Amino acid sequence: MYIVHIASELAPIAKVGGLADVVYGLAKATAAEGHQVEIILPKYDSIRYPLLQNLQPHFRDLWSFDGPYPCHNTVWSAKSDGLNLLLLEPHHTNYLFGRGRIYGCNDDVDRFIYFSRACLEYLFKSGKKPDIIHLHDWPTALIAPLYKEMYIPLGFSAGGIVLTIHNMEHQGKCAPANISRAGLRGEEYLAAEKMQDPSHPLLINLLKGGIVYSDALTTVSPTYEKEVLSEGGSSLAPLLKKQKIKGILNGIDSNYWNSSSDPLLSYHFGSENFFRGKAVNKTELRKRLGMKESAGPLVAAIARLVPQKAPELIESALLHTLEKEGQFVLIGTSPIPEIDKHFRALQKQLSRNKNAAFFLEYDEALSHLAFAAADMVVIPSHFEPCGLTQMIALRYGAVPIARATGGLLDTVFDVDDPKVSQEKKNGFLFEAPTAEELSKTLDRAFAYFKNQGKWELLVAQGMKQDYSWAKSTSAYIDIYKKFSNPKMVLAI
Numbered sequence: 001m002y003i004v005h006i007a008s009e010l011a012p013i014a015k016v017g018g019l020a021d022v023v024y025g026l027a028k029a030t031a032a033e034g035h036q037v038e039i040i041l042p043k044y045d046s047i048r049y050p051l052l053q054n055l056q057p058h059f060r061d062l063w064s065f066d067g068p069y070p071c072h073n074t075v076w077s078a079k080s081d082g083l084n085l086l087l088l089e090p091h092h093t094n095y096l097f098g099r100g101r102i103y104g105c106n107d108d109v110d111r112f113i114y115f116s117r118a119c120l121e122y123l124f125k126s127g128k129k130p131d132i133i134h135l136h137d138w139p140t141a142l143i144a145p146l147y148k149e150m151y152i153p154l155g156f157s158a159g160g161i162v163l164t165i166h167n168m169e170h171q172g173k174c175a176p177a178n179i180s181r182a183g184l185r186g187e188e189y190l191a192a193e194k195m196q197d198p199s200h201p202l203l204i205n206l207l208k209g210g211i212v213y214s215d216a217l218t219t220v221s222p223t224y225e226k227e228v229l230s231e232g233g234s235s236l237a238p239l240l241k242k243q244k245i246k247g248i249l250n251g252i253d254s255n256y257w258n259s260s261s262d263p264l265l266s267y268h269f270g271s272e273n274f275f276r277g278k279a280v281n282k283t284e285l286r287k288r289l290g291m292k293e294s295a296g297p298l299v300a301a302i303a304r305l306v307p308q309k310a311p312e313l314i315e316s317a318l319l320h321t322l323e324k325e326g327q328f329v330l331i332g333t334s335p336i337p338e339i340d341k342h343f344r345a346l347q348k349q350l351s352r353n354k355n356a357a358f359f360l361e362y363d364e365a366l367s368h369l370a371f372a373a374a375d376m377v378v379i380p381s382h383f384e385p386c387g388l389t390q391m392i393a394l395r396y397g398a399v400p401i402a403r404a405t406g407g408l409l410d411t412v413f414d415v416d417d418p419k420v421s422q423e424k425k426n427g428f429l430f431e432a433p434t435a436e437e438l439s440k441t442l443d444r445a446f447a448y449f450k451n452q453g454k455w456e457l458l459v460a461q462g463m464k465q466d467y468s469w470a471k472s473t474s475a476y477i478d479i480y481k482k483f484s485n486p487k488m489v490l491a492i
């Protein structure tokens with residue numbers, strides 16, 4: 001099959017969060033099964049260009065539109081980690097992707113609406129015939145209605161459109177005039193059966209457009225599937241119930257995230273020698289972050305500091321860990337100025353405490369070292385569609401301490417849960433999103449940590465569990481096949 005992903009992020013060259021890892025992991029896993037896979041991304045100025053190979057102009061003069069105005073673009077081809085990339089560069093007066101960042105501009109909706117139209121224009125003009133166009137979240141969801149309403153009538157055809165919802169929190173709400181800039185008559189789409197936002201009837205909802213017009217919908221874990229279909233899920237729940245969405249658990253790329261061969265680690269280890277591996281990586285991490293040596297548990301939090309991730313609980317975990325003579329490393333960035341300011345103030349306040357370290361920037365290599373060094377990783381999220389940090393943590397011998405929600409419930413199994421089989425147990429879960437519950441759970445974990453024999457068994461068991469893409473890839477391929485084979489489409 002010929003599969004084209006159109007996305008706003010891709011690990012490790014343009015990553016904000018898990019979406020980037022998922023596009024990378026799924027593309028690699030499907031390519032490894034022999035499918036032809038391409039990924040189209042904006043050519044951000046912030047791409048990690050040294051990681052690209054063979055970057056060259058591939059389609060020099062692509063003309064697309066911004067409202068009535070023709071706009072010139074160049075599509076570049078490149079390779080990243082064996083993946084085939086196409087990078088769309090608009091020569092637009094607003095420097096759409098030259099902002100030093102992926103998201104967080106006032107005109108994000110316009111930037112990605114422009115990108116969506118230009119991607120379809122490229123596929124159409126270049127004569128490509130993908131079996132599957134796979135879209136990811138609101139930034140590229142508009143491609144589904146554009147394809148059905150504009151490009152099929154123009155004579156372009158693809159086998160099917162798949163939309164994966166990684167996170168319902170952001171839906172791309174905008175005025176009808178915004179989508180008119182992509183060539184659709186905005187007012188016409190302000191209808192309940194099209195793209196009208198269910199809660200704000202004067203607004204267009206880009207994610208809803210993707211839901212209504214795609215051929216298949218997936219989300220990133222079985223529990224998140226239930227959550228988005230539930231009444232409290234979002235105002236799109238009734239629509240999702242009608243459209244049928246399938247929750248497929250994300251995997252992690254088991255070559256990229258491999259403690260026994262990770263090129264970003266200077267000391268490798270597996271489940272058989274993790275004790276030594278932890279000790280060496282801890283020393284390196286502590287040296288790098290100016291921490292002292294300690295026999296206490298080393299707890300890490302590696303997350304975007306946004307309300308979803310419960311920054312207030314991350315802070316209480318930090319304070320509780322210090323109180324219990326553990327060490328805490330926080331690696332995180334916040335796009336929200338107040339949260340950023342708050343953590344910078346806390347960092348200053350604790351600057352003399354050699355048991356705590358803050359790194360309030362994005363640093364891929366440091367995150368790998370922190371996973372390798374940590375005894376535990378805390379993930380207290382208010383909601384978590386899938387979450388990758390717990391799976392990465394398990395693979396690097398760090399025990400997850402997580403809130404029982406979304407994909408965390410599908411991957412973390414509490415050591416004290418009598419309903420869970422012994423071989424599945426791999427971490428600690430708590431229900432209520434309160435500092436008290438989290439502290440109690442940290443105390444359970446610290447007590448377990450003190451019993452070296454029990455701890456060794458728990459860590460080794462977690463490291464051996466399989467959270468690779470293997471199972472999930474075949475679930476995606478089954479969906480792709482339905483649309484790439486016309487006979488099967490008739491049978492649906």
Ligand code: ADP
Nearest residue numbers: 017018303304331332361362363367387388389
């Ligand atoms: P989300 O997609 O909601 O951010 P996930 O758990 O699915 O959450 O994925 C987060 C990914 O981003 C993980 O690979 C994590 O290691 C990484 N990450 C988050 N913050 C940072 C940071 N400051 N530096 C490096 N990696 C980070």
